[in-house]
Amino acid sequence: MLNTVYQLKAPRQFETVFKDIPLDDRHVLVRPTHLSICHADQRYYQGNRPEAVLRSKLPMALIHEGIGKVVYDPTGTYRIGEEVVMIPNHPVEKDDIIEENYLRSTKFCGSSKDGFMQEYVSLLPDRLVRLPEGIDKIVAAFTEIVSVSYHAISRFQKFSHSRRRTIGVWGDGNLGYITSLLLKKMLPDSKVCIFGVNANKLSDFSFADATCLVSEIPEDLLLDHAFECVGGNGSAIAINQIIDYIQPEGTISILGVSEDPAPINTRMVLEKGLHIFGSSRSGRADFEGLMELYKKNPDIPEYLENIVGTTFEVESIKDMTEAFETDIHKLIGKTVMIWKG
Incomplete structure (x- = not known):
């Protein structure tokens, strides 16, 4: 299956590339719906990383905070159309002592592999967590930082x-x-x-x-x-x-x-x-624990609405650039892209 990926080619320069996503019996296909811009994304976008780091990372799709809807699941874990949080950590091994987010071999979306600025994202079932009903989608977009x-x-x-x-x-x-x-x-x-x-x-x-x-x-x-x-x-x-x-x-x-x-x-x-x-990043257990905390304390997402800054409907590279440029100059709050890419 051919997938559209929006990669950062160089600082402040997005490009569209097409990559094949194999449809196998292990991976769930998710269509992103809401993506949140993080300071880490901005460091790449603005070129505020050492030159050697930029050369080794780019081109790369940004964004590690986001939610989406399941469009294909051969494992039967999720329903088609179910809303899920995408976990950006992708461990390739398990350690009895070191948590998944600290293993040096773990890949991370928008850092060591393409992030969520894609038409579709292919993930293993354990890299997804169901969203509780009633959670505001704009707030849910930045679940990762929470x-x-x-x-x-x-x-x-x-x-x-x-x-x-x-x-x-x-x-x-x-x-x-x-x-x-x-x-x-x-x-x-x-x-x-x-x-x-x-x-x-x-x-x-x-x-x-x-x-x-x-x-x-x-x-x-x-x-x-x-x-x-x-x-x-x-x-x-x-x-x-x-x-x-x-x-x-x-x-x-x-x-x-x-x-x-x-x-x-x-x-x-x-x-x-x-x-x-x-502490850096988080693992599946943290996403699951946070969802339970939301259920027990429904006022938490309500408080988090206070740090929503600007929202953008995004379906073109021009829109993406505008979202990132606006985010640079914001005074407070999270910038969320309503993703139509």
């Missing part, structure tokens, strides 16, 4: 000590919003405080116990644990602020992505006996 926060919090629950009275979240963007929202739902007895640089953005964190500008943190503030959701050039500043205010033997979860090394105050890490761990 699953990353779910994954990080699940790991935090395993790694941290049991005193979780106050948890700080650094970052007033999309990731900080998602992570703090899930923290309130998954750890309801903990006080969650958000630290950011934009007072207007912080006002959107209505579910949080407290918000604070990073320039106005009280000197006597004490946190049991913290999450860093800043990334980029602000990572080092955020991590070092956390180190200043966290209690001894606290746990710091790092989620923000930075292209450059971030210097941190290792002296105080040692003096306080801190635990620092990083």
Whole structure:
């Protein structure tokens, strides 16, 4: 079967290519319907990766956040027309210790293999998760990034000590919003405080116990644990602020992505006996757990509607380019393409 794939050929240059999809008895065929643009997609689109990386990756179809409808399933796992979340991780081996999203051999859509900017996507049944009924499709489009926060919090629950009275979240963007929202739902007895640089953005964190500008943190503030959701050039500043205010033997979860090394105050890490761990991407168990969390807390998707930015109906390369260019200049929120490609 001939499939239309929209690849990034070079920074800011999409092209249409045609690839054959073999119809076998193992793979499910999904037609994407809603795709969400991520910062990682933008780093490729704008050419903000090292030249050697761009040469090795491109041409490549972008997007790893998306949902679609099943159009063909020889395994009988899904109904034709059923709405599903597409999981971008594609493990080729199983390890009893290392989770699928950390195995170096695992392929990832929009990074080490073509992403979801295609007419059809061929996936194994375990790379799909059913959408609960009633979930807004625009919100569902960025399920993947929400699953990353779910994954990080699940790991935090395993790694941290049991005193979780106050948890700080650094970052007033999309990731900080998602992570703090899930923290309130998954750890309801903990006080969650958000630290950011934009007072207007912080006002959107209505579910949080407290918000604070990073320039106005009280000197006597004490946190049991913290999450860093800043990334980029602000990572080092955020991590070092956390180190200043966290209690001894606290746990710091790092989620923000930075292209450059971030210097941190290792002296105080040692003096306080801190635990620092990083989380990246997510696996099937996280998608499944998140869907159950949605069912138990239907207000979570409602809160997530607040970070929907711009939506675009996309059916041409011109439309794709407009969506990506607009996303560059957005102030807040996720850009979602209603995919007609």
